[in-house]
Amino acid sequence: MTDLLTAEAVREKLGGLADWSGDPTQISRTVELGSFPAAIAVVDRVAEVAERLDHHPDIDIRWRTVTFRCVTHSAGGVTHRDVELARQIDDIVRSAR
Ligand SMILES: C[C@H](O)[C@H](O)[C@H]1CNC2=NC(N)=NC(=O)C2=N1
Numbered sequence: 001m002t003d004l005l006t007a008e009a010v011r012e013k014l015g016g017l018a019d020w021s022g023d024p025t026q027i028s029r030t031v032e033l034g035s036f037p038a039a040i041a042v043v044d045r046v047a048e049v050a051e052r053l054d055h056h057p058d059i060d061i062r063w064r065t066v067t068f069r070c071v072t073h074s075a076g077g078v079t080h081r082d083v084e085l086a087r088q089i090d091d092i093v094r095s096a097r
Pocket residue numbers: 054055056057070071072073074075
């Protein structure tokens with residue numbers, strides 16, 4: 001199931017993802033960790049989850065600040081797979097703090 005979410009569905013999903021923002025083209029979250037190694041450790045754990053899900057976020061790393069962007073490239077927008085990935089990123093970030 002990789003159907004594109006409508007603008008309304010994305011808004012509704014973002015209601016349950018307090019730290020995320022976005023629109024039907026992408027959803028994103030920026031996280032500041034305590035150090036560069038801590039940021040890399042989080043990215044490494046996200047990489048494991050992404051491989052397991054076969055769904056990969058776009059990641060921007062700037063010292064200890066990491067931005068995750070989730071979009072289903074093959075579908076050209078946000079799908080439920082991005083919402084699931086976002087939830088798992090939240091779990092990782094929560095346990096890293
Ligand atoms: C073959 C494999 O399933 C695809 O290339 C996957 C891998 N990870 C992916 N991740 C994301 N975010 N979008 C995709 O379209 C995508 N495609």
